[in-house]
Amino acid sequence: MARILRTLGLSAALGAGAAALAAHTASDWKAEGEPRPPLPVGVVLPAVVRTPAFPLKDARTLFTEAEIAQARENVARYPAAQAVAAELKKEADYWAAWSDEALRDVVTSAEVPRAFDCSTEGCPVHGKKIFEVTQSTYPWIIDPKQPFKVTCPIGGESYPSNDYGKFYRSGFKDRSDFNGPYVDDGRGWVSPTGERYWFVAHANHWTWYWHPQADHHALIKAAESLGRTYLLTGEEVYAHKAAVLLARIAEVYPAMDYESQSRYGEILAAQHHERYVGKVVNAIWESYLVAQFAECYDAIWPTIDGDAALQKLYGKNGRDLRALIDANLLEEGIDAYYSKKTRGNYGMHQRSLLVLATVRQHGDNARYVRDVLDRPDGTMYLGLRFALYNLIWQDGQPYESPDYNATWISNLTAVAGLLPKLGRTAVEMPRLRRLLDAPLDLIAVGNFTPTIGDTGTVYGGIAEENTAAYQWGYRTYREPRFARFLAGTGAGGAAGFKTFESLLHPVIASPARGGSGGRVMPPQASRLISGYGVSLLNNAADTIGLSLYHGLHVTHFHYDRLNLELFAEGQPLLPDLGYPDGMNEMVPGLYAWSINTISHNTVTVDAAKAPGNVAGVVELQADGGWARAVAVSAPGTYPQCDVYRRTTVMVDADATHSYLVDVFDVRGGRQHDYSLHGPPGTFALAGGSWTEPARGTLAGEDVAVGEIYDDPVLGAKGYKGGYADYMGSGFQYLTHVQRLRAGEAVLDYTHEKSAAACVRIRLLAGDGQDVILAQARVSPVKWPQVLHYAIMRNKPAGPGARAVTSRFVSVIEPFESTPSITAAERIELPNGVGVKVQRANGETDVILVGEPGTRKQMSVGEHCLTSDARVVVGTLTKKLGWTRLWLADGTSAQMDGGPRVVARGWTGEVMAVDVKTGDVRVRGTDASQQVGVADLAGRIVSFGAGRRLANTVVGAKRAGGDVVLTLKDDVRLGLGQADGIAGKRVRMKTNFIRANAYRGATLMSAEGKHVGQVRAAGDDWFELAEAPAADWLGADTELWVVGMGAGDACEVPATGAWVRAER
Template sequence: MAEHLEEKFQPILNLSEAEILRQIPTRSGLYFIACPNCDNGTQENQISWTIDRPDELFCKFCGIRYPNDKFPDDQILQVENPVGEIQEYPYWEDESGYRHFFRAKGWYLQREYFASAAKELARLYAVTREREYAHRSALILHRFAQVYPGYCVHFDFPFKQKILYPGKESFPYPVPDFRAAKWSWWAYMDIPENLLQAYEIVQDSGELDEGMRNCIENDLFKASVSFARSHPPGLSNMDPTLLRALIVAGRVLKEPEYIHYAVDWIGRLVQRQFFADGAWREGAVSYHNQTVGGLNQLIELLASYRDPEGYVHPETGEHLDCPDLTQRLPILEKAQQIPDLLRYPNGRVVALHDTWAREQRAPTESSSSMLLPAMGHARLGRGTGEDQIQTHLHFSGGYGHQHADLLAITLFSRGCERLADIGYTHTRHRHWAITTLSHNTVTVDGQDQHPGNENDPSDGNLLLYVPGDELFQAIESSGERAYLGLVDAYRRQLLLIGISPQEAYAVDLFHVAGGHRHEYVLAGDANHDGRLTHDLPTTTYGETLLPEGVSARLPTGESVPGDAEGHNLGYAFIRQVRQTSLSGPWTATFHSEGERPGGVRVHGFGTPGDQLFTGDAPSIRRAGEDDGELDRFTMPILVHRREGETPLSSLFATVLEPHGERPLIDRVEHLPVDAEGAIALRISWEEGTDYLLCSADGETVLQVEDMELRGRIGFVRQRQDNIERMILIGGTLLRKGEMELRGEGLLSGNILAVRRRASGDAADGFLVDSKLPTGDQLKGLFAIVHFGDGFTRGCEIVGVAEEEGEALLLLKDDPGFAIESDATSHHCFFPGRSWDGQNTFEIATVSTWQG
């Protein structure tokens, strides 16, 4: 280690002390400064700096050096800093009036470099005990302590005009919390942790006298802590970053109050911002990992911390002695499991919301169904090894870093994600990545879905979940809040049906009522080259999916707005569009060039007047977060459009058939059904025929050919005229010919009380007013709780017991809510809502017959 560090920081060792002091910036640095000479890179992060040429900067992409005559920073912003000095910030202004502070970018990078060097020189001293390393580390520390008071608080954000606040201004600054920073570009990073770590090592080296130590501790460290704590606790995914530095500060400066403040903050963060199933509030796996990973670091830091002898916190009365936060905050155990639940068989992450699709874990050995009922996400899965298939349905609300993606699906088969969700990007195509049209869902009236927030949630409602087996699995959710006031129904049912140990297909039923235009979208593989094929006659529609004659201006940066003359800008990203009229059954196939050959054949059904649009859309992922590479990579996309008079009602009934060298399904037929919203399908394949009957309400009797369904879902598999399997969900009768399958239908009732182990009860469960079969007859089924405020939650049943003459529905896990003595209810975890009204439950029973 010593040799590596010596080599890395040899340039500093070669500098004179006077040169080191000269190079430590006396003015605040700015991070997000773009290169105006090229379009590469992302998020105004193209420019770099090296110690070898300390008075210059360069673009990592086009190579231009700054300062230069082409972009002369010959204009000056003068600011009076917090100690009363007038500081000058040179800048170049483009034709729009946007300022580029090239030299301030250099100051930022210099500050980063020398702060890192102080830490690493201290580590070298700890290993070698050579005083010269401690001396130079101490020199840097003391110099930062001297200049820090004069740093201006600033606002530094991509594609936004930079602001340097005069020293006379103070909290609250007119920008969002933590966006006013003094040390870094974000106040979450404003306590210089690397300098604290350096000081911890060299403070007793003999290289710092008492005056220098006081200056470092008070003018730098305690001042930075005070500044960061002037922001109200954010309870965000960045909190662990700030709290880690605060804990280190408390340890190094022997300030136990800092530690207690951090412990209290951690408790509030965990208890208030994780769903009952352990998922982080934002639903994005990347931010879940960031938050949980940061919390793990804090837990480890605190595990060895002891308060000074005799210290008791004046408010809490607590004395910390190697606290174990995992015992205090048991939800963290669930949180640790989320990344493994939200991964595809190849180990790649399920890229929900702002999740980086490149994140990778170990591959899975097998796939099965899975539900995150509090966050709102389900997986249907089957198979082992290379034969694993997964399809996901997302029905989470928007609570930060969300996309407009309610009821979106993805599909993984034969080693890769064949129908994709792009995930996170900071490129100029971010607008495309978050728009509804880029997700595998339905867009209504050309509008993006309502993204949601805590005050106006967009959560979907779980309606049905049957984890099933290798043959049959089902999930259904509704999402009317995505188009509140525009639709009366917005509901998706997804089923995964096995054909053999290696093969399966998905049935996708999407019902929309309301508005005048519905567009069912499927997008292909975002990781590989792909194409979409079909044998339908097509004509050219246009360069984009925008209406004829409408032009668009696409964003030039992540947070730079675009324009499409009042139309949804998302339609401008679908290029080279062709169209065809639909009436009756149609098929199209998504091909992708993954490691294993394969595709997904789509069996759709059109009604007279429907249009099918196909084209190419940005796939983004393979561009490697480089704006200059975005146009090289696309993925195929199809849009099934249906238009009519308001209120339009549509049922998009689609079979998704993942396949290898050749498809297995011969034919998908829609059988005539009289009941509104109901569907009956006959799916024929080489060795057999499947029949699927689905009722919209579970109450209407469906009569189709020689079949009858009284219930939610009926499934029949037939081989060579012999019935092999029957499945009845939420019903009392499924009949085909002379074969009948009886069931218990739907079990429902009122929830009288909630039992939680976390509150000291003997079990997790509900006390209900219904007669339920005792024992384990209902084990493995899911009770759908309908809260009094209109939201729902799925709870896995493990049995039924009796308590004081009432049925106690025993649950596998914490129900995550409580009913108070005044009959009001509240969530015990995020989102923490409270409500009035009766809570009810519904259980769809499952009956099966196998010949």
């Protein structure tokens, strides 16, 4: 299952609680039937000419005359628009300079294989160094004027040694020069080691397709630039050259079958008996390729009947050429949608289908639109009305990594823009707007998207600016926040012409308050991304922030639950590693290191990748102005652990300086490894006595770097399969291992991009915990930068050792030049742990962390702090004693036996939920301990037993004896169509890939009628607490999955604060 999902561009959801999720995603993703065998070399496929199934296209339909006129006006007036047009024209001129015959011939027939990778081993001469030198997954130099050749970016030598073009033109018969050192007949050259290098297929693939990491002239760019430049200039040479390409593409397109004509199709069929489908390229990228060809056709369509040179070249009149393209390209592309040969991440193929439908004009458009919007079953093909709730979290985040989620935004906003051309709209769907809000909520300290899963690099940044999507969003919703984001990314006002799509519309006025001070986003308050599972804490100025990931893994994830990232001094200072070396199972370092648990800032249990897939529960998230805390419990991460909880406290030393106290509790298993790492750059030991660096790796002195030592199958000599099933430690990538002999473990990091971006990590080890330093590359192949890992290990000696209980504590301080903390001390307490932090200004902070509702007391000199809260932060000075105090998730705190600082929260019982407005009516309890209703806004509220579901209150008002809460994130977690009832079980036509997140939720009708509380859920069923009594409930009834329901507990954890007037 792992290899099916990740190798197809998705990633697997493995482990406890994920079986239904993975099984359904795979079944909907995969093409049905047996794999097709590879097309033998030398077989020539017959030409296919389809008869159009519908009346021929009779007008340009994708672009209006008004849009074209607006684009030309913008190009005439604005330098930014001129730059976009010039870039398109530059590419178009490259292709316009080709002769018609050469353009026709550069389009290869289906017999020539395709391969997005040449070999995971790199170059026959320079090996994997080509990935590192270029920092690219696709490093080979491709030139369409040197067809079927790849050139090494290091040595400049080209492969293969034979002239494949001569072999191709001979009908695959002339093998006269198949006697050189690197002969490739299309299905690769095999090295003496047995590695196959697909030179010809790789060159062919990247002649068709383009990627930012394969930035060459390619046919997809030819179609894009020629068609768009024609629209902008009206110069028919561009239309003519585009038509030459499109007619030839239409000739060869029906015979294209990626699974039988590609490297990866052959690999998956041979090794796993799986189908890897597509047309020219794999199904994911095919959705973009065929849509681009369709767009180009629409742009130049009016010129075909009058293009005598085109008609002479192909021996067809204009009508016949149009019929060829209508049937062989557009209708073939539409059929590919239904056969899953154009199928990508959600939104890709839906957009592709609507582009094809719009351009084809007279197809079965009602069916296509109905399937895109209203289909109640499937996952990748689920109708948008359902997908907006089942595949997109209640906070607006899709279920993939931020980089991949960005493709959802660009594609689904494009879908929304296409629908009116086909007689429907989607903008009235509120979750669509939330899709645009969500990425902005996720931005930390104004400039960084947390690097969750397959996203970005170790240097951080915004996952995707998505200029076209946010411009559409602003024009549609007039949301000022979208305009500010555009301004922050340099796309505001007359500078907003960044894409071709932007040319089609009037300029968007830049807001008076956009990005400033080098920020993309204005300062935001600490916040919870409740469905996706990210807690963001930051100081008031939003210049120092952390993110804590605790969500459900679906696709493109890493095994990184409770991973911590820190952003300060303008850089990621506890960075994630970013996107791995590749995205297919043949890359061992991807699975053994990059996505493994140990490479992240979290805890590894029993020297193994975390197998469980149950989202964490936000037990506390609160902000006290000068201190704030988050506590998340995620014991489902490792099934052997009943405690797996991280509590992180951020304390402000002043308005511009803050630090973290990080406490990680684990119980279960036999070995715990708490791991942190700083950024690439310089590293220094500021404390402690350490052993000399050992040979070998953390896996052992005799274990080599990258050696699969803990899986006898994958590590066997001569193993040639994939590595998706690796669940080992990843310790074999950590080298230069040192151990603390004495003293304090104090580690200093300075970011390589800024000498003023530093972080100091103090590891406050408990009894029996070993402190280890090690080094690792960011990634085994592409990214050679070295990271220094700080690890605290708890592994009791002896074979009979019981399950381990660990509490790891560290103090993490970002700084510019000189740290403000002079000392930090860990103090063990009954029911918790205390940390004393001394600062250079003479102040001492006292931090208590432990179980809520239990007494914790800590003394510092003559002073004493006592509380039952989960988190307490107090500050002492020599002159005044206690000067400030904040507590969270408790009843009170007492300083030196004096008056108590009382905490106030809010509790109640849910009386009703309005599924249309999202309002939750709650009846409060114990009014004497409640915070005022007016003070609930901005607080995190939890619903259900064990605080299972958290949300943010944005408004509260009294309604009789109750309080009506308005929440930030949607109360609706899913939407489905019922298929019948059997006792307590409701069968569903709709599949729910997040079923394991629905336990405790409530089923309600579209009108808000109560159906029942969910006790358990599966891929296509709900088990309710009681058999539903509703006689109206039957097949085809649409049901909402609602996060809370009548009778659920509601709680805002109590907080309290005190500040001395004299400071």
